[in-house]
Amino acid sequence: MSEQTPGIYLDNNATTMVAPEVVEAMLPFFTEQFGNPSSIHRYGDRVGRALRTARAQVAALLGATHDSEIIFTSCGTESDATAILSALRAQPERREIITTEVEHPAVLSLCDQLAKEGYVIHRLGVDGHGRLDLDAYRALLTERVAIVSVMWANNETGTLFPVEEMAEMARAAGVMFHTDAVQAVGKLPIALADSAIDMLSLSGHKLHAAKGVGVLYVRRNTRFRPLLRGGHQERGRRAGTENSAGIVGLGLACELAGAALEHERTTVRALRDRLERGILTAVPHCFVTGDPDNRLPNTSNIAFEFIEGESILLLLNRHGIAASSGSACSSGSLEPSHVMRAMGIPLTAAHGTIRFSLSRYNSAAEIDRAVDTLVPVIEQLRRLSPYWGEDGPLGDAQTPGFSPAYA
Amino acid sequence: MWDYSEQVQDHFFNPRNAGPVQDANGVGEVGSLACGDALRLSLRVDPEREVILEAGFQTFGCGSAIASSSALTEIIKGMTLDQALTVTNQDIADVLGGLPAEKMHCSVMGREALQAAIANYRGERWEDDDHAEGALVCKCFGVDAGMIEETVRANGLDSVTAVTHYTKAGGGCSACHEEIEEIIARVNPTAVAVQAPRAPEPPQPAAPRVNTLQRIRRIERLIDTLRPELQRDHGDLELVDVDGRTVYVSLKGACAGCQMASLTLSGIQERLSAELGEPLRVIPAAPQQIAC
Structure with missing residues (x-):
C-alpha cells in the first residue's frame, strides 16, 4: 500500500x-x-x-x-x-x-x-x-x-x-x-x-x-x-x-x-449491510456464513469459492484494506477454521472465508472503496485458480472440476 | 502476518507464467481442496531435445503457494527434463529468499507438481513419497507431528531429548516440549510415565581436565557429527576458530544465507555447550577470519 x-x-x-x-x-x-x-x-x-x-x-x-x-x-x-x-x-x-x-x-x-x-x-x-x-x-x-x-x-x-x-x-x-x-x-x-x-x-x-x-x-x-x-x-x-x-x-x-450503542445498532449495521450487498451483487459464487438474521451489527463473514483466504488478504492489504480470514494455512494442517468446519461449509468455500468487522470509526466512503477494491482482487485470484475456468467454476462443490491424482 | 521475503511478495504480486500453457504435453496436478492448496503445472517440452520450452501454473492456495509456483516455472524454463528433475524444494525456497518454516510445504508442492508433470510427459506414473504430514510442532527446525510420530515409533524413543537428537525437534526455543511429550505418551505408552520437571540434560560426567588442543579437537569432532544432518538439507558447516568460549563457524551451501541459519546455530550451540559441559557461543565467522 x-x-x-x-x-x-x-x-x-x-x-x-x-x-x-x-x-x-x-x-x-x-x-x-x-x-x-x-x-x-x-x-x-x-x-x-x-x-x-x-x-x-x-x-x-x-x-x-x-x-x-x-x-x-x-x-x-x-x-x-x-x-x-x-x-x-x-x-x-x-x-x-x-x-x-x-x-x-x-x-x-x-x-x-x-x-x-x-x-x-x-x-x-x-x-x-x-x-x-x-x-x-x-x-x-x-x-x-x-x-x-x-x-x-x-x-x-x-x-x-x-x-x-x-x-x-x-x-x-x-x-x-x-x-x-x-x-x-x-x-x-x-x-x-x-x-x-x-x-x-x-x-x-x-x-x-x-x-x-x-x-x-x-x-x-x-x-x-x-x-x-x-x-x-x-x-x-x-x-x-x-x-x-x-x-x-x-x-x-x-x-x-x-x-454509541444506538449508533452501532443503526449506522454501523447499515454500513455492514452496504458492504455485504455491494460484494454479493458484484462477485459471483460467494455467500454469507453464519446466521445473517441473528448476528452482531458490525460483522460480515463471506466465503469466496475456489480461492484461498490468505491470498485475498495479502492483495487487499496491498490496497490498504485490513480484514481477516478464518483459514490458517500452515504446514500439514491446512484446515479451515474450526467454526467453518463446525458449520459444514463446503471445502470449495471454507478456505476462502473473509471476515469484515466494522466499527463506529468507519465511513460510507471507506465501505464503497473496499467493495471496489475487492471485486478485481477476487477476479484476479480466480484467474489463477485451477478450479476456475474461462467463465466460472469448473464443476461444483460436490464434484470440483479439478481433482489431482496426488492429494 | 507472515514474514514474507521481498522475493515471495514479488512473485505473489507479479506472478510469472500464470495460466495454462497452450499445447502442453506434460501436466502435473497435486494437492486438493481438502488440503487447502492445489497446483496444476503445465509444460510444453521440445520432444527432440527434451527441453522445457514453456511452463505455466494454476494455483489454489496462500501467498507462498502462488509465489512458489511462479518461482518454479521461472527455474525450470529452458532446462532439460533431467536437469529439472534435480530441482529440489530448497531450490524453490532459495529463489524466494527463504520461506517461513510453516510454509515450506508450498515449495514441496511445487517440486511434486514438477515430478508429476515430467512423469506425465514420459507416460509414467509418479509415486508420491512424501510422509504423512501433521501439524507443525517444532517451529524452530520445521518438524511436523507426522515426522516426530514416525521417529518415536520406529526407534522406540521415550524422551524429549531423544526426539531432539533424532529429529532436531525441540532443540531450539523448547516451547514445543509439551507437545513432544504428548506425542511420546500417545505413540509409545510404555515410555516413562513420570517426566522430570526439566527435560533431562544429557549426562555430564565429571569432565577430566582437558588442554586447549583436546578441547578444540572435541569441538571439531562434535561438529563433524552434526554435519550429516545439515548435509541432508544441502548445507554444511565448518569450524573456523575457537577463541575462549566463542566458537566461530562458517555455514556453507543451503545453510549460507538461509533465514533459519540463526536457529541452526543456536541448535548447534546448545549441543556443543551440553556436550562440552561449558557455556559456549557459536557465531558465524567474519570473512577475514575465514581468509586467515
Missing part, C-alpha cells in the same frame, strides 16, 4: 483502535498518577478513586447490580480461564463442562487440557447457520455439570447465541453459567442484573480500550475461587497490582460504548 492511500480498517473483531479520548484519559496514569492504588498516601489514593470510577463505568455498561461484581483482569483469556477453573475448584464433585464447538481457543484449548486431566467436556455442535440445538443442551444439564461456558457472539461470523435463555435453563437445573462476551460487549445492550448469567468475560481492546486489560463479571454470591492468589487487589479475587492506566481507559471506553 502506498503511503498516500489512507488505510481502511475492517478488522475490529481482531482488535480496535484505542479511542483518542481513551488515550487522553490513560496518559496521566503513566506519569504523575503513578501511585499504587493500595497505598494509603495521596499518590495511591488518587489512583484508587480513578479505579472506582472505572469499575462503576464498566458495571453500568453491563447492567450489573453491584460495582463489586466487576473483577479487572489482564485479558479475555484470563477471564475465561478464571471463570471455568473457579467453577471446577469450587465444586470438585462436578466433573463435566458444557461448551460449544465454535468457542474461542481461550475456552476450547483450556477444555482440551481439562479433558486430558479427566474432566468430561460436552461440545455442542451447530447447524449450517451456526445455531445451537437447545434440546440437546437441555439434555446435558445435570448435577454433574460444573459450568456451562457459551460465547455470546461468535468472533468469526458474529452469530449470536441465546445466552440469556441458556442461562435461565442452566439456573433452573442448578448449573453455573458463564459467557465469553468479548465480541458482544459494546455492540449489543447487555443487562446482567435481569439475567441468570453468573459470569461474563470481556476484553478492553475489542471496544476501543487498550490491550492488556479485561474484566470478569462475577454475580454476587456466585461461588468463586481465584486463579491468582496473593495481595488483596480486586477484593482478593485477582491478586496482582492493578493495570491502572488500562483500567481507567477501559472505564471510559465502556462509557463511550454505552453512548
Whole structure:
C-alpha cells in the first residue's frame, strides 16, 4: 500500500483502535498518577478513586447490580480461564463442562487440557447457520455439570447465541453459567442484573480500550475461587497490582460504548449491510456464513469459492484494506477454521472465508472503496485458480472440476 | 502476518507464467481442496531435445503457494527434463529468499507438481513419497507431528531429548516440549510415565581436565557429527576458530544465507555447550577470519 492511500480498517473483531479520548484519559496514569492504588498516601489514593470510577463505568455498561461484581483482569483469556477453573475448584464433585464447538481457543484449548486431566467436556455442535440445538443442551444439564461456558457472539461470523435463555435453563437445573462476551460487549445492550448469567468475560481492546486489560463479571454470591492468589487487589479475587492506566481507559471506553450503542445498532449495521450487498451483487459464487438474521451489527463473514483466504488478504492489504480470514494455512494442517468446519461449509468455500468487522470509526466512503477494491482482487485470484475456468467454476462443490491424482 | 521475503511478495504480486500453457504435453496436478492448496503445472517440452520450452501454473492456495509456483516455472524454463528433475524444494525456497518454516510445504508442492508433470510427459506414473504430514510442532527446525510420530515409533524413543537428537525437534526455543511429550505418551505408552520437571540434560560426567588442543579437537569432532544432518538439507558447516568460549563457524551451501541459519546455530550451540559441559557461543565467522 502506498503511503498516500489512507488505510481502511475492517478488522475490529481482531482488535480496535484505542479511542483518542481513551488515550487522553490513560496518559496521566503513566506519569504523575503513578501511585499504587493500595497505598494509603495521596499518590495511591488518587489512583484508587480513578479505579472506582472505572469499575462503576464498566458495571453500568453491563447492567450489573453491584460495582463489586466487576473483577479487572489482564485479558479475555484470563477471564475465561478464571471463570471455568473457579467453577471446577469450587465444586470438585462436578466433573463435566458444557461448551460449544465454535468457542474461542481461550475456552476450547483450556477444555482440551481439562479433558486430558479427566474432566468430561460436552461440545455442542451447530447447524449450517451456526445455531445451537437447545434440546440437546437441555439434555446435558445435570448435577454433574460444573459450568456451562457459551460465547455470546461468535468472533468469526458474529452469530449470536441465546445466552440469556441458556442461562435461565442452566439456573433452573442448578448449573453455573458463564459467557465469553468479548465480541458482544459494546455492540449489543447487555443487562446482567435481569439475567441468570453468573459470569461474563470481556476484553478492553475489542471496544476501543487498550490491550492488556479485561474484566470478569462475577454475580454476587456466585461461588468463586481465584486463579491468582496473593495481595488483596480486586477484593482478593485477582491478586496482582492493578493495570491502572488500562483500567481507567477501559472505564471510559465502556462509557463511550454505552453512548454509541444506538449508533452501532443503526449506522454501523447499515454500513455492514452496504458492504455485504455491494460484494454479493458484484462477485459471483460467494455467500454469507453464519446466521445473517441473528448476528452482531458490525460483522460480515463471506466465503469466496475456489480461492484461498490468505491470498485475498495479502492483495487487499496491498490496497490498504485490513480484514481477516478464518483459514490458517500452515504446514500439514491446512484446515479451515474450526467454526467453518463446525458449520459444514463446503471445502470449495471454507478456505476462502473473509471476515469484515466494522466499527463506529468507519465511513460510507471507506465501505464503497473496499467493495471496489475487492471485486478485481477476487477476479484476479480466480484467474489463477485451477478450479476456475474461462467463465466460472469448473464443476461444483460436490464434484470440483479439478481433482489431482496426488492429494 | 507472515514474514514474507521481498522475493515471495514479488512473485505473489507479479506472478510469472500464470495460466495454462497452450499445447502442453506434460501436466502435473497435486494437492486438493481438502488440503487447502492445489497446483496444476503445465509444460510444453521440445520432444527432440527434451527441453522445457514453456511452463505455466494454476494455483489454489496462500501467498507462498502462488509465489512458489511462479518461482518454479521461472527455474525450470529452458532446462532439460533431467536437469529439472534435480530441482529440489530448497531450490524453490532459495529463489524466494527463504520461506517461513510453516510454509515450506508450498515449495514441496511445487517440486511434486514438477515430478508429476515430467512423469506425465514420459507416460509414467509418479509415486508420491512424501510422509504423512501433521501439524507443525517444532517451529524452530520445521518438524511436523507426522515426522516426530514416525521417529518415536520406529526407534522406540521415550524422551524429549531423544526426539531432539533424532529429529532436531525441540532443540531450539523448547516451547514445543509439551507437545513432544504428548506425542511420546500417545505413540509409545510404555515410555516413562513420570517426566522430570526439566527435560533431562544429557549426562555430564565429571569432565577430566582437558588442554586447549583436546578441547578444540572435541569441538571439531562434535561438529563433524552434526554435519550429516545439515548435509541432508544441502548445507554444511565448518569450524573456523575457537577463541575462549566463542566458537566461530562458517555455514556453507543451503545453510549460507538461509533465514533459519540463526536457529541452526543456536541448535548447534546448545549441543556443543551440553556436550562440552561449558557455556559456549557459536557465531558465524567474519570473512577475514575465514581468509586467515
